[in-house]
Amino acid sequence: MLVIRGERERPEMIREEVAEVLKRILGVEEIPFNVPPQRKMGDLSSAICLSLAKERKRPPMEIAGEAVEQLKANLPPHIQEVTLTPPGYINFKVNWSRLTRELISEILEQGESAGKSFSGGNEKVFIEHTSVNPNKAMHIGHLRNSVLGDTIARVFRWLGYPTEVCNYIDDTGVQVVDVVTALLYLNPPLFEEGTSDFKSVWQKIPEDHPIDYFCWDLYARFQNEVEKDPSLREKREEILHRIEGGNHPVSDFAKELATRIVQSHLETVARLSVFYDLLNWESDIIRQGFWETTFELLKEKGGLRFETEGPNEGCWVVPFGGIAETSNGVRSLDKILVRSNGSITYTAKDIAYQLWKFGILEKDFLYRTWGKQDHGEVLWTTSMEGKEGHQISRRFGKADRVINVIDVRQTYPQQVVSECLRQMGFEKEAERSIHLAYEVVNLSPQAARILGAEETDEKRSVAMSGRSGTGVKAKDFIEMVKKKVVEKADHPLEQSVANALTSAAIRYYLLKFTLESQIVFDFDEALKTTGDTGVYLEYAHARASSILRKAEERKIDFQWGKGVVPVQLTDTERDLVGAISEFASVVMKTAENLRVSRLTEYAFDLATAFTNFYEHPDPGSKVQTPFIHLRDESLRTFRLSLVRAFQIVMGNTLRLLGMPALEKI
RNA sequence: GCGCCUGUAGCUCAGAUGGAUAGAGCUACGGACUUCUAAUCCGUGGGUCGGGGGUUCGAAUCCCUCCAGGCGCGCCA
The missing domain is CATH 3.30.1360.70 (Arginyl tRNA synthetase N-terminal domain)
Incomplete structure (x- = not known):
């Protein structure tokens, strides 16, 4: 906590x-x-x-x-x-009357910063999320990660913490290697040794086919091919070394491929208003020698052991306690950082990277700008051609707290990372290395069947798998939701409105589950636009906005004054005031326990309270008078002010959830 | 084998720190629009909180145990 x-x-x-x-x-x-x-x-x-x-x-x-x-x-x-x-x-x-007087005054006075706190001080929060292998299209499981991380970042920013968001690009891993190998050697024209001309290879990707989609299929196909073709395995091995080593045309090609796919990932998540401050490339971690420095530090500070015997002979390991019996036989629990052949494991790189995040490592990246994002902010990237940290306008890393958004299956390696920090004597940093673990998104049997998966058990959900190519691609899902949103509307929607509703629906769907709840993705469920959905939230906000707009059009003057608050509030008025009053503490709690579902739950409660107030401002009465038609000027002013207060707080809630606050639908 | 997570209405899920009659949404059925926007609202139906023990004045919540499901324990990433 x-x-x-x-x-x-x-x-x-x-x-x-x-x-x-x-x-x-x-x-x-x-x-x-x-x-x-x-x-x-x-x-x-x-x-x-x-x-x-x-x-x-x-x-x-x-x-x-x-x-x-x-x-x-x-x-x-x-x-x-x-x-x-x-x-x-x-x-x-x-004393609702008193609470209402104070609360509405405060909100109307503070406007969009109502409930905002500036308590973060200088404690810098570093959040890493998304981090999808740049070798294929994103799927809905990746979206859960992005949306979680993005929302947490919004919450910390709101609370006044200096917050930095980065997206880790594993451009030297086997997944990229697989796709590169496939592109170079699977289909003619094959790559010719010695050349640095990849034109013909690029031409394999049809122009009308997005590169991430093309590689999605290619990667899955390659998994099959490599099984039965030993020469492909050899090629893959060779390419792995070239990419890791850098300084080779193939390495440049891999980088270019990864860059293009990263670009399509960024475009995908931008449709859900997910943005970053920095892209961190694994190849830069390697080339800047982060590991060498970390290796020395580890040896110096302890916590690392060279094995001269036993199953891990010849490896550098972090001791994690003996031998254990597993389903795969007897294994050592110790974590290998350097293999007996001298190469390093993923976890080793992760430790080096984590040290950098805290500013412990003496090494740093070089930086350049990537481009401007849709929300107007510049995205930076690490780059061997970039400038040194002190030469640019921003300072990356050197965080006081690090939140890594990674699914629950990586709990063990994440523990290894923080445990290593601890053993190196960085107690405080280990304590502040937070793994935001969430459960995965699986496919319902029906969804799997629709996607053409074989042998689906009617009872069991199906894991998405890049290797087999089964999964709901993020962009497909976004398009499906958009289509549904447009269909369900009783009037033609402007593009911007349709996009906003789509984004709200998807973000809400992915955020409303608790972290430990597996999302069993089902098309019917995910495409819902009624009830407990993001669309409902948007309508509540738009409805409030419409009332205020209409009041303005009719030149209704509603000058707030504490005197307009009735001595006795109606049930629905009181519930709405109650919901509004909880906003700030809910945000605070969300930051404390990182449980974003609390925020979506609140958003729904708040929207419900407003809708009930709108439908039944006078619950006991048979007649419900629209606010702008009220004769009682004082009551009219009160209710319109309450609508305004709601609109402000609902707008803030939506923005925290990364959803646009629509004025009109 | 060891460890972590999950099991709540027909379905999908909420239920900090133990509190009074366990809540939403969807589905089904019945109602409410010459509108401040009905993607809404109201009503009805729906539960041995996986089973069994225990602690407590009080347990969905804490402890033990069993059952069912998922995940992890790689010289993979």
């Missing part, structure tokens, strides 16, 4: 006010709170006296009774009534 410093927000504030008084009265350290099951009981409740009964050897009703008496004599500022219900609950009624 991260510790987030921040100002106390409304619900927290009220709770703390109450807790303060109660702690004094009862002489306890902590006061637990909960919400009563029925509204008439109150808005806030505590069962503290029930747990106190035993140790104090007194009936809970008696303890609570005395506490209530004292509370009545000394009411916390935002509480208007305290009651007692058996078997010993203390219930509090909030």
Whole structure:
């Protein structure tokens, strides 16, 4: 759990006010709170006296009774009534009128920065997400990663933390090697040794076929071919060395290929408003000698061992405790960083990279700009042709906290990385190396069948696999959702609106699940546009905007003043105020525990509260008068101001979720 | 074998720190639009919170155990 410093927000504030008084009265350290099951009981409740009964050897009703008496004599500022219900609950009624006056004033005054805190100080947060192998198209599982990381980054930025987002490009890994090998040697015209002219190879990619899609199929095909053709395996080995070594036409070709595919990945996620500050290339980590420095550091600080015997003979390993029996027989648990042939493992590179993120490593990348992104910010990239860190306008790395967004299957290697940091003596950095682990996206049996997967079990979900080419490609999915959104609309949509709804629907779908919940992707489920969806959120915001627009068109003057707040709010007014008041503390909690689903849940609650208020501002009454038609000027002003306050907070919530806040649909 | 995660309504999922009658959405059925935007709202139906023990005044939540599913434990990345 991260510790987030921040100002106390409304619900927290009220709770703390109450807790303060109660702690004094009862002489306890902590006061637990909960919400009563029925509204008439109150808005806030505590069962503290029930747990106190035993140790104090007194009936809970008696303890609570005395506490209530004292509370009545000394009411916390935002509480208007305290009651007692058996078997010993203390219930509090909030002074909604007062809370509403303060809350709306504050929001209208602060506008779009309402609820924003500037508590982050100088603590820099470094977030790595996406990091898709640049050898094929992205699929929906990758999107979950991107959208999670992007949302977390938005939350930290909002809270005032200097935040840096990077996308790691593994351009020297076997996946890229496979596709390069396939391009060069699978189909004629074959690559001729000694030449640096790759024109004919590039021409294999049809012009009307996106490169990432082409490589998706090619990569899957290559997996089959390489199985039965030993000469391809040899070629692959050769190409691996050339790419790792650099300084060879094939290496340049691989880089070019990866660059083009990265570009298509960036275009894909940009459709969901996902952007980065920096692209970090693995080839640059290798070429800048990050590992050599790390190797020395590891040997110097300890935590690394050269094996002279046993199964890992000839390797440099990090000891992780003995031998274990696994399903594949008896294995050493120690993590190999340098193989007996001298080459280094992925985890070794990861350790070096993690050290760089914290600014521990003396080495640095060279940097240049990649280009401007759709949101107007420049994207940087590491590059051997770039400038040194001190020569550019930005400073990358040197973070105080590092969040790596990687799926749950990589928990073990991530632990190895932070454990290595610990063993090297970087205790604080190990503590602040956070693996944001989330479960994968699988395909429902139906979805798998639609995609043409063979042998689907009707009960079991199917893992997506780049190797076999089964998966829902991100761009396909985006297009499908867009098509559905346009179809479902009762009027023609502007392109920008259709795109915004599409993005909101997809982001919401991928964010609403808890981190440990596997998403079993099903087309019907994922293409929903009613109920608990991103579309619902957009409608609530657009509806509020329309009301305000209409009020303006009719020249309705609604000048906010605290005097317009009714003494007694209706149920739906009160629920909406309650939802609005929770905004800031929800954002804070999201940053603390990195559980973004809490934010989507809140967004839905907030939108629901508004929609209910809009449909039934006077729940008891048979007639519901549109706000702009209200005769009672004071009430009209109040309700329109509440709409405005909602619109501001909903807009902020949407932006935190990376969704455009539509004024009109 | 060891470790981690999951199991809640027909389906998809929420349910910090243990609290009062376990909630949404979808689906089904029945209602509400000469509109401040109905991708909405209202109503009805729907549950042995995987099973069994335990701790507690109180357990979906904590502990033990069993069952079912997923993942991890590579000189892969």
